[in-house]
Amino acid sequence: MYFPLYIAKRYLISKKSTNIINIISAVSVAGISITTISLIVILSVFNGLEDLIKSMFSAFDPDLKITIAEGKTFDSENAVFEKIKKMEGIVHFSEIIEGNALLKYGDKEEFASIKGVGNQFSEMTGIDSMMIDGKFLLKHGENSLAVVGYGIARKLSLGLSFTNPIVVYVPKRSKTPRLNLNDATKKSYIFPSGIFSIQQEIDSKYIVVPIEFAENLYDYKNEITGIELKIESGIDKDLLQKRIEEILGDKFVVKNRYQQQELIYKTIKSEKLMAFVILTFILLIASFNVVGSLTMLVIDKKHDIATLRNLGANLKTIKRIFLLEGWLISILGAIFGLFLGGVICYIQIKFGLIELYSGESMITHAYPVKIIFQDFTYTFITVVAIGFMAAWYPVRYITRRYLFEKL
Numbered sequence: 001m002y003f004p005l006y007i008a009k010r011y012l013i014s015k016k017s018t019n020i021i022n023i024i025s026a027v028s029v030a031g032i033s034i035t036t037i038s039l040i041v042i043l044s045v046f047n048g049l050e051d052l053i054k055s056m057f058s059a060f061d062p063d064l065k066i067t068i069a070e071g072k073t074f075d076s077e078n079a080v081f082e083k084i085k086k087m088e089g090i091v092h093f094s095e096i097i098e099g100n101a102l103l104k105y106g107d108k109e110e111f112a113s114i115k116g117v118g119n120q121f122s123e124m125t126g127i128d129s130m131m132i133d134g135k136f137l138l139k140h141g142e143n144s145l146a147v148v149g150y151g152i153a154r155k156l157s158l159g160l161s162f163t164n165p166i167v168v169y170v171p172k173r174s175k176t177p178r179l180n181l182n183d184a185t186k187k188s189y190i191f192p193s194g195i196f197s198i199q200q201e202i203d204s205k206y207i208v209v210p211i212e213f214a215e216n217l218y219d220y221k222n223e224i225t226g227i228e229l230k231i232e233s234g235i236d237k238d239l240l241q242k243r244i245e246e247i248l249g250d251k252f253v254v255k256n257r258y259q260q261q262e263l264i265y266k267t268i269k270s271e272k273l274m275a276f277v278i279l280t281f282i283l284l285i286a287s288f289n290v291v292g293s294l295t296m297l298v299i300d301k302k303h304d305i306a307t308l309r310n311l312g313a314n315l316k317t318i319k320r321i322f323l324l325e326g327w328l329i330s331i332l333g334a335i336f337g338l339f340l341g342g343v344i345c346y347i348q349i350k351f352g353l354i355e356l357y358s359g360e361s362m363i364t365h366a367y368p369v370k371i372i373f374q375d376f377t378y379t380f381i382t383v384v385a386i387g388f389m390a391a392w393y394p395v396r397y398i399t400r401r402y403l404f405e406k407l
Contacts, residue, residue: 326391
């Protein structure tokens with residue numbers, strides 16, 4: 001058996017001459033455990049929130065989206081798109097038209113983004129599962145219908161009756177400016193068929209309409225603003241994206257789901273990192289108990305140290321004993337913390353005891369949590385590293401400057 005480790009374990013579990021040392025050691029383990037629990041729980045909550053946001057955006061954003069690099073619209077009959085449509089792994093290929101418009105319903109007005117989509121839009125996304133009123137229906141016979149975001153519907157006090165249509169105003173396409181407002185704008189009517197709720201930014205921005213309605217509204221002829229692709233599951237999306245980018249060249253931009261909502265995902269990752277850093281500082285403060293515990297233990301065991309030196313133990317061996325003692329305190333705290341943190345996360349995943357929101361429009365009522373093994377690894381390494389630094393100071397200075405000069 002490794003001698004310094006054996007002595008360190010004996011010192012950890014044995015009763016000290018001064019009871020306060022046992023209390024400080026227990027507090028050290030408890031403090032590290034609680035901070036470790038906090039790290040695991042908070043990181044797992046951020047993982048769950050990231051997954052929740054991904055699932056929400058997947059109900060509206062495609063796997064890949066193609067837009068023009070410069071300008072707004074491009075020719076939908078470009079031969080290169082036929083090549084992309086026939087690529088292996090492309091399940092759905094859908095042309096879209098997006099543009100701004102002024103909506104009027106009754107006496108209320110609101111600016112919104114019109115999104116004209118094809119018949120495959122509900123199959124490409126999961127928007128039909130996000131309906132909170134009515135249903136996802138864009139056509140009724142020859143009549144075009146609109147599906148409206150909850151935020152817009154609330155601001156317009158929108159009802160799903162087929163008595164009052166939504167009035168849509170857009171600027172007319174013209175090379176010459178027009179001073180008369182009626183001549184400068186185009187007006188169309190469309191009835192709402194449903195209201196969806198995905199995420200606040202989307203809900204308060206978009207109204208989904210048939211692409212034919214959008215073409216007529218904006219006077220586009222063989223012009224679109226984007227192409228949305230759904231990729232077959234199991235296909236390497238990053239590799240397929242690179243292949244499409246090579247085919248299209250610099251004139252087009254291809255974005256995956258992360259890139260389409262890059263700011264939001266970067267914000268989540270930044271907040272997760274900041275939470276980790278803040279809790280690491282708290283862990284650093286909690287580790288000062290280890291410094292105090294080891295300092296008092298060294299003073300308490302000075303007669304044992306003298307005995308060990310008389311038996312032939314050198315300074316290096318004795319330093320290792322107390323260094324391992326500090327490590328054991330940190331490792332015990334980390335193990336307890338990781339175990340209890342994992343249990344808390346599992347209970348939340350299994351039973352959803354802590355509710356996020358009680359409203360019916362939310363995707364999930366329980367606070368989202370996702371356990372990632374990598375977080376456990378990083379947390380354990382961080383705790384052990386800080387534990388080493390906390391143990392190093394009293395071992396390096398106290399044993400040499402205080403005890404050995406007086407023995």
